[in-house]
Amino acid sequence: MGSNRYLLGAVSAIALVGFAAPAMAQETSAGELITNRVTVDFRVGNVQQTAVEDSDTFVVDRKIDVVVAAVGASPNVSSGENQIVREFSVTNLSNATVGYQLTFQSTGDYVPENAVIFIDANSNGSFDAGEEVTFLDALAQDETVNVLVQFDVPADTPNGDTVNIILVANAYEANDPGSEIVASTGPDDPTTVQTVLADGIGVAGIDAEYAGDHADAHAVTINAAAMTVEKFSTVVWDPVNLTVDPKAIPGARVQYCIAVTNAAGAATATGVTVNDDLPVQVTFYPDAYGTTGDVVIDGTLSGGVCSGGTEVDGYTAADTTVNELLSDIPGGTTRTLYFTVEIK
Structure with missing residues (x-):
């Protein structure tokens, strides 16, 4: 697993490749304390009395939300064509730093071969040894990373056949590919950070609403001679x-x-x-x-x-x-x- 993890927090020549800062107002981070204080002033017999006060404090819970989006066009390809690349973005809309497991799936008329998910560290547009990634260790709040999927089309795939190249991102605890994030149960505890899964559906039948995962797809159609x-x-x-x-x-x-x-x-x-x-x-x-x-x-x-x-x-x-x-x-x-x- 170690060779397929991407350390998003590392500051290096490759750590910033493919990142974008989305234009959005950052939500209140999980774990922050919100304190509200109230003061009541009053008089007795027109004499000012000592004000009475109270306060209430609760901790902001963790909202898990991720969006996977297909990036760019998806032109038709040839039967038997190799090393086809499609790009996706993964955006952490959670109010906390989250790790994401990345998986490839496909649906359609043919089965892609030799699929690999990678981050294009040298910006050459194709997969190179050492670039494969299956886990984003720590995607910060509102942070986006672009990842690519490379695959081959089987020889003799008929003209007009189409496949959906699907990337799925599933929420895990940051830096811990063994701990999938699940929703908290029971009533709200104002002293404890609890978790709510707030993701939507990306690809029907692949990911689910409020399940901590999200997916998107590139449709890839074959241009073949017959x-x-x-x-x-x-x-x-x-x-x-x-x-x-x-x-x-x-x-x-x-x-x-x-x-x-x-x-x-x-x-x-x-x-x-x-x-x-x-x-x-x-x-x-x-x-x-x-x-x-x-x-x-x-x-x-x-x-x-x-x-x-x-x-x-x-x-x-x-x-x-x-x-x-x-x-x-x-x-x-x-x-x-x-x-x-x-x-x-």
Whole structure:
């Protein structure tokens, strides 16, 4: 536990990182004595008498209140993206110094991986060894500290899936991660500091009203490509029938059509590379398109047949692999690659 505690009272180069002083009037601190004195003056027979006096003293009780708030925007992320960071503030609205246990939770469509809570001591925006924190030792009255949560998105998380990244702060006695603060029971004792839990609800189902804890969440939605690939073959020529109903006989030429589709509403796919290893029964047929076009990329698909696109040169009959980069594919778009082989 020691390595995950943050000593808020320490005055050092890192102790003040992430702190803000909220603009609010400080409430009367727990433990202060409030004394009210009354004096009664009176006369008898128009003669001033000695005044009578009395006083009443009681101790101010402890009100425990904490607010966790999501800080900043929460932009969409990519499927499989790592080291995503979201920021939260923890404000001690209690009228006393309080320690806070910090925990991470999540709800939604996917389960974040490798989540860690930390204070960004070197202000580089990401988690570094030694920055993890699970307990704020002593947050002063009306003091705020900003903490961050870093997590990874699992690979192949579907487009549109959303998760709530939740930070929970639960009140503990200052500098004592083993003593959770609970509400005092029974009637008010004017001579003893008693405790009232005054927190509200932050995230339904996660924290509770008047329970000494509070939570807030960042919603994180996935932008992912939803890619599929189809492959078609069409006999375009044979040495007997030529182009009239050609058949797949030795010496025939076959066009392979590869169609890559990104589903509607999906994120744009970039770096789309098609790699096709030719079967041993065929050889690559160069210069099949235009004058010297060996492969055609970024074409269209209709009825299992590719057409249009941009010609690519540079292949020979000795090549056994076709490897080409397609243009970016937005959601709802299909791009093709096609080439011709000859049956041995």
